[in-house]
Amino acid sequence: MIEQQTSLILSPYAELYDKLIPKDNFLRRINELVDFSFILEKLQDRYCRNNGRYAVHPIRMFKYLLLKQIYDVSDVDIVERSKTDLALKYFLDMAPEDDVINPSSLTKFRKLRIEPTKEEWDKGEGSLLDDLIQKTVEVAIEQGVIESKTIIVDATHTTSRYCAKSASEYLKEKAKLVRKTAYKFDASMKEKFPEKPTGSDINETREYCEKMLEVIEKEEAIKGVPAVKEKVNYLQEVLTDCQTEATQSSDPDARIGHKSQDHAFFGYKSHLAVTKERIITAASVTTGEKSDGKYLKELVNKSRAAGMDVDTVIGDTAYSGTDNLTFAQQEGNFQFITKLHPVITNGKRNEDDGFEFNKDADMFACPAGHLAVRKRIKRRKAGDNRNHQMSYYFDVEKCKKCPLQAGCYNGTKTKSYSVTVKAAVHAEHEKFQETELFKTLAKDRYIVEAKNGELKNQHGYDQASNSGLLGMELQSATTIFVVNLKRILKLIDQK
Structure with missing residues (x-):
């Protein structure tokens, strides 16, 4: 069961908080800024309402997870620190003399309360990541620190803690x-x-x-x-x-992705949308081999669901596919700042065949995740109105051993994949990207790169702390929540 009363601290030592914890203390400011009751609303159905012993309140347990992310320490260390650190006890809504939890309780909380059920996961429901981001965007809008109507989209990779x-x-x-x-x-x-x-x-x-x-x-x-x-x-x-x-691997969900033709990683991708004020408004966590461009629509819709008024979206060439350009002009109704790529902007290929373009490596990857080893353009002769064609060639030695070769490789001496380039449907966007407005807006794309660097360098986002896609999503949720709150407080101070 869940205790009904959590905010009132009846202790003769409670006044120590006012005397010893400064008004500008980071944890104190978060407590005053955010109403954490939304955590109770989200998780209360995962507790028995009328039977059993009182459980440690879900808000307190969730705050322990936030503290772990803020201080980048283990379950044992954050519990040990909370025994003597009054700022932590204040943040946890505890009396100074209260006992702390057993560290093993955090593991149970993650597994039994935080992680969505399989049914929720399959339906796309129960995402703590979306809820936490929406909460921070809501706080940012209330505090008046988001003024722009622009989001910048990009993906960053996180390596698995296990080797492939x-x-x-x-x-x-x-x-x-x-x-x-x-x-x-x-x-x-x-x-x-x-x-x-x-x-x-x-x-x-x-x-x-x-x-x-x-x-x-x-x-x-x-x-x-x-x-x-x-x-x-x-x-x-x-x-x-x-x-x-x-x-x-011991990490069953991690997959091989590519940052360039010569640089592969084993892990996950986080697809992010960031405002000009450097607040993350949407995120989607996937396995490492997924293509960046397929998540534009999801990021825009999530940002709007969080309360953002989006009229401009900035992205790199990975987002310049036909579907995204059409979405921007019609359903999305926003100004799209993305530079066309001569390969992925064409509409003359079957996008359901499993082949994905990797913009970092500038090569296509087959359904098994192997990158092409070379490419060659086939130019049409004068008078031929058809578009030029780019062919990508794969290592047939890998194809011969590939478990997915059925229907893809039939024993030929070479294996290639061809796409047409520079389709006529992009003529309008090609003209737009040569305007001064486009060039000026495109300069803001560095913002999302800076945010990716902050996540990795200051918050350990370069490596997954748990295995599995659910574990990576939990890490993403708590990390982005903390990063957004830090940014909101900084913007408030600058007003």
Whole structure:
């Protein structure tokens, strides 16, 4: 159950807060600026209303998560610090003499209260990220610190805390766990298992694992041991996964993305919309391989839902696709400041075929995530009214081993993907981008780059603190909430 009273502190020592915590203390100002009751409204249905012991209030638990983000420390350290730091206890709505929580409670709170259910996740409901951003935008508008009607969009990457491994490496790792566990119960199994593979060929490793599982299946004394059975089940699951995934990791949702043709990362992307005042108005967290341009409409709609009046959107070439230009002119009804790219601005390709253009690498990536290794433009002869065509060529050695080759690669000597360039439908926008107005507005794009740097350099956003997409979204939610509040307070001071 949830306690009904949380704001009234009855303590003979409560006056210490007024005497020892300055009026300009950051945590004190946040408490005065933000009404956290929206957290209770969001989470109260996840608690039993009329049975059981009183739980630590959800607002207090949520504030613990914010403190973790503000001070960039572990669960144990933030709880330990809150024992003696009066500013933290004041922020947590505790009396000076109150006991703190057990650090393990934060793990349970994240897993049982904060994370949306699978049904909510599938429906796109229950997003703490959207709720927290909307709350900060609401506060910013109330305080009069957002005056512009412009948002700048971009995506920033966050690397996984785990390393990506090839499917072969991952299978070998799990097979090793099976062997070590089996040896604990029967040392003679060392002589019964097949010879370990020495190469990195996935088919060879898969065959070895299957033979090893067959050996265990024949050993009645071993296969029924719970510890062995657990490792065997895990290996069988990985074997199934490796039929369709080229890479594996302890972070199941992380994917390989590309910052340039020579720079790849393993992790996630955060698609952001930022005002000229450097307040984040919308965000969407995805796996690392997703294309930036597909999230423009979502970012604009989320910004408007948060209370922003959007009449101008600034983005780089990743957002200059046909769909986005059409959305800006018609449904979106905003001035779109994006420089056309001669490849991705055409409408002459099937955008559902799985091939995605990576503007950082200036190459297309196939459905399996492999970048093209070279490109060549095919120019039309004089008198041919058709558009020029750009062909991207892939490494066929990777295609031969790719689990997604069916319907994509048929054994030919080369594998290419072609698109037309500079379609006529963009003539109007091409003229607009040569105007002084366009060039002046485009100069503000640096703002979102600066915000990305702040998130990474000051708030640890360069690496995920948890595994999984849900964990990354929680990290994004608390980080952006804190960053926005800091910015709002700074803008208030500048008024």
